Amino acid sequence: QAGSMGSEVLGPSREREGPESNQCSLHPFQVSFHQLGWDHWIIAPHLYTPNYCKGACPRVLRYGLNSPNHAIIQSLVNELVDQSVPPPSCVPYKYVPISLLLIEANGSILYKEYENMIAQSCTCR
């Protein structure tokens, strides 16, 4: 009985998991500072690779996803209690900084390391 009930409840979740390629993962993405409209300010580098996270979060948030306790509970709530509570979302987990060389409005030149500018891995939370 429990098994059949479980499969009913879990139906939408399996759709959520989707095919292997749709799993939550890091996608490389590059943009130029010219495209962002910041090339009058930023001298170097010319290209910026922020990357992004996209994909479905699995029904069971396994160890490798680094999901916090809250995400695991929210996943269970979505699954078992109330589907109006959304499942966890696929978002960046680790970031790395980027070094920029800038010209400020007053003509000063600035080297600066900006934290959390490049997504390096993803998590469900």
Next chain:
Amino acid sequence: KVGQPSIALPAEVPTLPLILELLEEAPAKQQGKPQVLGHPLRYMLELYQRSADAHGHPRENRTIGATMVRLVKPLTNVARPLRGPWHIQTLDFPLRSNRVKYQLVRATVVYRHQLHLSHFNLSCYVEPWVQKSPTNQFPSSGRVSSKPSLLSKAWTEMDITQHIRQRLWNHKGRRVLRLRFVCQQPKDSEVLELRWHGTSSLDTVFLLLYFNDTHKSGQKTKLLPRGLEEFMERDASLLLRRVR
């Protein structure tokens, strides 16, 4: 103000650090890029290339010792009338207001100690500007840097961290570092009226301020105990039945 693309900024914009910084520091798009040429730009490009790779990733082995370096050019450039073989420029460097977030770790003044003007090689040095004190010297910390330098032989980098900290850093309001750039003709040469205006003070003296970000935070998330994670991974359906 920032330029394209126009972003509808929410009312609480000042709480968004990157956007706030863009609003404060970025030149307006329509103004175009401020013109900074010559040695200061070359110096900072080289500093950048040593500290980060072509994609902007900070290098593991970077020796910069700070997360932010600001090159400040002099605001004014007052050249005194010739006095024998001496040529003196008074230079003002504006120091921005203190930001709690950034801690000054080092300040240096970079200048040409050899200047070629009208077929003469001048010997130059920098000293703090103090009214009616012709023999003023930097305190002992104002020594020439022994660190690996990005500079050619004609340039000197002098540490003035203590001078700035003691005299200026904690002042409220507008702060200006005033320095004298002093050059001397060779002793045996004929004293000629050399013209400074052929030499941009920006290209002969600039200030470097090194800062560290004191608000670096690494948000660590406590995970489930490993045993529980493995249990969930191994038999999720069992867990679901138990919860139900």
